[in-house]
Amino acid sequence: MILKSYEIKKLDLEKNNLVLFYGQNEGAKEEEISKLLEINNNITINTYDEKQILDNQEILYNEILSKSLFDDKKIIIINRATEKILNTIENLLNKNLSDISIIINSNILDKKSKLRSLFEKDKKLICVAFYPDTPEILSRFTNNFLRQNNITMSQSHINLIINKCNSDRGVLKNEMQKIKFFCLNKKKLSAENLLKLINLIENYSISELIDNCLAKNxxxxxxxxxxxxxxxxxxxxxxxxxxxxxxxxxxxxxxxxxxxxxxxxxxxxxxxxxxxxxxxxxxxxxxxxxxxxxxxxxxxxxxxxxxxxxxxxxxxxxxxxxxxxxxxxxxxxx
Structure with missing residues (x-):
């Protein structure tokens, strides 16, 4: 069953055990997942990458079979999902998923996608598409954030940040938090400082990723x-x-x-x-x-x-x- 992104409030993890979030707007997906987790108390949350599940199917089945005496609900999040996860999901349809919800987080899925088709056509399953945020949405968020934190910034600098965020509100939020912490020290937010700030985490993450990858960590x-x-x-x-x-x-x-x-x-x-x-x-x-x-x-x-x-x-x-x-x-x- 298809839900629009603005209809996610209709989603009930007590009833909807299998949910597919797809699209390139990772920030919007993370935001909605966080909201779902906030309204579900006393839950266990386990996050996996699709490759971990495909390499060892027992991980998922053990999660389903095991249940803590102290938890009312268990939520499993599978990130970077692709068509490869389809058979695994189909095998779960006939299993008892009582007190367990699985959120599949995927990138772009075209209309021919069998995974997307499965979730769209089955009324027991939930499918939500997350499209890129428009410049208007990102600009509104930025201006509200700057106003709330008493930060002054030119429109050209705001446009620079928005363009850097690749239409993803999650990236924008990270950039605005860096600017907020920088301004707490009453430092002047010059164009040079701004460019350094919006590149800092990105470069560090890639460099750190490569170093640990080559070290086989x-x-x-x-x-x-x-x-x-x-x-x-x-x-x-x-x-x-x-x-x-x-x-x-x-x-x-x-x-x-x-x-x-x-x-x-x-x-x-x-x-x-x-x-x-x-x-x-x-x-x-x-x-x-x-x-x-x-x-x-x-x-x-x-x-x-x-x-x-x-x-x-x-x-x-x-x-x-x-x-x-x-x-x-x-x-x-x-």
Whole structure:
């Protein structure tokens, strides 16, 4: 059954056990999910990535079968869902989902999508599309936020922030919070400061994601993927940043292969490695041989081409690539 985004107040998780939220407006989806969680007291919330479920179906079935004596309700959220989850959902239709609701969070699904069709046609299921926010909606939110926090900003700066947010209110909220905290210290919000602020978290998230990915820190990598709303532009930035990082690690990996001394390799690195990055880079050098890095560079180039050709699905392509990478055994074929 189809619900419009403004009709979500009709959604009752006590009755609606399977819900599909789809569309590229991650901020709007997160906002509505938060509202649903707020009105459902004494609940257990477990969040998974689709790949985790597909790699181990028992995770989901164990969640359904197990029930805490202290919880009245359990909500399972499956992020970055695609058509691959369809068979799993169909298998759940005949199971008793009493006291359990599953929210499927997917990106863009076209009209031919079997997953979307299943949720739209079955009256027991709920399907909600989240389309990009209009500039008017984002401008209204921005002006209200600035007024409430007594912050003065020119219209050109407001337009700059809105354009940066890729029509996603979640990204906009993050940017406005950064501006709020910056202004609490009574610092002048110049054009230069504004540009630094609206790029700070984005660059940090991508860099942190790449570092943990190459160190094969699976838990941390999945955490970063779940906590950030990456855009199509971010996917290109990710591939370019990853390639530059790999070239640097390749040089260090070759040196380590020759001298067999990881500390000497780090100490002799040019340019010098900042002290807080040394342990993470050690892990990266140890995890990857020069041959494997060269092979990975080729794969990243292929992934970049795929991302550019499939911009509507670029975030899923990037996420699958990352999750496959951190799950990869060193001696296996990539």
């Amino acid at each position: 699976k838990k941390k990598t999945i955490g970063i993927l779940n906590e950030n709303n990456f855009s199509n532009e971010d996917c290109i930035i990710f591939t370019r940043t990853l390639l530059n990082k790999l070239k640097k690690i390749l040089k260090l990996s070759k040196e380590f292969k020759e001298n067999k001394d990881i500390n000497k390799t780090i100490s002799n690195a040019k340019p010098p490695i900042f002290w807080k990055d040394k342990e993470l880079i050690k892990q990266q050098i140890i995890k990857w041989t020069p041959k494997e890095i060269i092979k990975l560079i080729y794969n990243v180039n292929e992934m970049e081409i795929l991302v550019k050709k499939n911009s509507n699905n670029s975030v899923n392509i990037m996420s699958d690539f990352i999750l496959n990478l951190v799950s990869l055994d060193i001696n296996n074929e990539f």
